[in-house]
């Protein structure tokens with residue numbers, strides 16, 4: 001099919017929930033993608049932070065294919081080596097004690113919500129179920145994770161939503177005010193990606209974590225987007241110097257295959273018992289074998305490289321005419337443009353010139369593969385400079 005045929009068939013048969021850009025991608029290498037007409041693009045998106053080692057990643061492909069040649073799926077009533085290897089690696093690199101595998105970020109967060117409530121139920125009985133989440137956070141598209149998302153625009157059409165969520169501005173006094181005898185957890189994205197790459201203040205994060213610890217209120221950190229090396233740390237909480245009680249991750253973990261993980265730390269490791277939670281596909285051996293090959297490469301050397309690349313991009317970006325503010329950590333970067341400039345139009349113009357970027361509310365969002373080369377970065381920066389200086 002050529003592009004027009006794909007686009008037509010898509011319009012005829014796919015539910016119109018996505019505002020797609022006018023490009024069909026076909027292949028690629030590293031941080032360079034090729035569309036159906038053979039045009040090349042520098043990738044500053046990684047497919048929303050997923051392909052952290054770029055496309056056509058040899059090590060990941062070998063791991064996936066090797067497992068495909070063994071067994072593609074077994075139900076979770078049997079053991080498989082890839083699942084347990086991945087869990088052990090994640091525990092080692094995160095400090096968590098136990099892992100539950102699902103298939104997406106939203107599912108990882110559903111699991112976190114259930115784990116927090118179960119922990120509280122076992123210890124305090126009924127009624128201590130409320131979770132304080134932050135304004136401008138984003139936690140997913142299921143009904144519970146929409147309810148957990150502290151943005152009014154996500155609370156339309158689909159009600160009634162599950163209850164038990166209250167929202168606070170990311171300030172100590174504001175969160176404290178929402179905490180009551182009903183509170184079992186505080187849930188937050190330390191770097192709010194979907195809403196525009198807003199980095200939470202370190203003092204606030206430490207203060208609220210200490211306060212929660214004293215009251216046995218669990219701290220849930222949503223690392224679905226910020227995790228797996230993206231910010232120059234395995235998980236962004238490591239850069240904040242805190243240890244959460246639950247962390248969730250997904251996007252970059254599976255190299256492009258669907259996976260979500262809920263990491264349970266000291267307090268919550270034994271929250272679940274047999275039958276409390278489950279997933280048919282969660283922890284699939286092919287996906288886990290691929291993810292092992294990803295997580296094995298998330299090393300301190302790579303994190304240093306990510307921070308250096310992030311600094312390099314930010315230094316250049318902050319000098320571009322038309323950029324008002326640069327936010328983010330590592331290779332998770334937000335760009336505030338001059339008022340009146342449409343971020344969608346800017347992203348479309350970048351695409352025309354051969355650069356893929358994301359938007360996030362009123363900002364541009366850059367999530368390049370962690371292995372992007374200097375040449376690819378420079379080419380992308382050149383296009384951004386041309387587009388934004390106009």
Ligand SMILES: *Cc1c(COP(=O)(O)O)cnc(C)c1O
Pocket residue numbers: 103104105106107109138139140141189193194222223224225226250251
């Ligand atoms: C993308 C995202 C989610 C949802 O992940 P899905 O895999 O789309 O369900 C949840 N939380 C954060 C912070 C995200 O960026």
